[in-house]
Amino acid sequence: MSTTEIILTEKIENLGVEADVVKVKRGYARNFLVPRGLALEVTPATLKRLNLLKAKRAEREAKELNEADELARRINKLKITLELETGETGKAFGSITAADIAERLKKELGGQTEVDRHRIQLDKPIKETGEHEVTIKLHHDVVAKLTINVKAKGGEEAAGEDEDKKSEDKGFKAKPKAKHAK
Known part of the structure; x- marks a missing residue:
């Protein structure tokens, strides 16, 4: 050839x-x-x-490079709070992914600036509550650090609902199951 x-x-x-x-x-x-x-x-x-x-x-x-620098300055100043669905024991039902972070960043930055989810560097989806630092590679020379505070959603509500059920069920006792002989 x-x-x-x-x-x-x-x-x-x-x-x-x-x-x-x-x-x-x-x-x-x-x-x-x-x-x-x-x-x-x-x-x-x-x-x-x-x-x-x-x-x-x-x-x-x-x-x-100038656009990436400006965007990095704006992202470094941000502190985003996201909610994670959790059960009464605090176990997460879902996770926060790079797509979730990109969507929230778009809202926080005013809608006209969009960060591609592939530029957000997450080793694995976030499944724990607390503060997390996420790296975003905007350009081969520019890296931004975003602080994300993950709060539990549904954990307190579910615990409150279970206590109400327990108080209603106090007078009820289940009958023991009869053993059947073969």
Whole structure:
């Protein structure tokens, strides 16, 4: 299979970002990348355009870094309280996942800023009450720390309901089961 060198004009997943010179199969370049404007063939004229693409890339990366820094400052200031369904013994019925945290962050940050749930680094879902610190990787150079306070929901209510039932059932005694002979 013959390969050719091309200059990428946009970020392409699993291949590279703009201004990268990469080797791809000739058919992929000729039939897909070049006709869609995603890449340019390497010629002396396109090598001159490479500097423009590098400037565009540097500008985009600087903008992404600034946005990530600003978002990290906002997230570091936040302290979110989430409720976890628990039973009377304090055992959790569910858990708090990265998707739950991302949804709550969207509400807290005003709705226009959204944090992808895949950027929230949880080793496992949160199943205990208390204070937890969650790491959010916003950019390869920017990491935010979010403090989450998890409170029990339903534990106190369930315990109160059980006490009411016990007080109602005091006069009732269950009959012992008769043993049946075979």
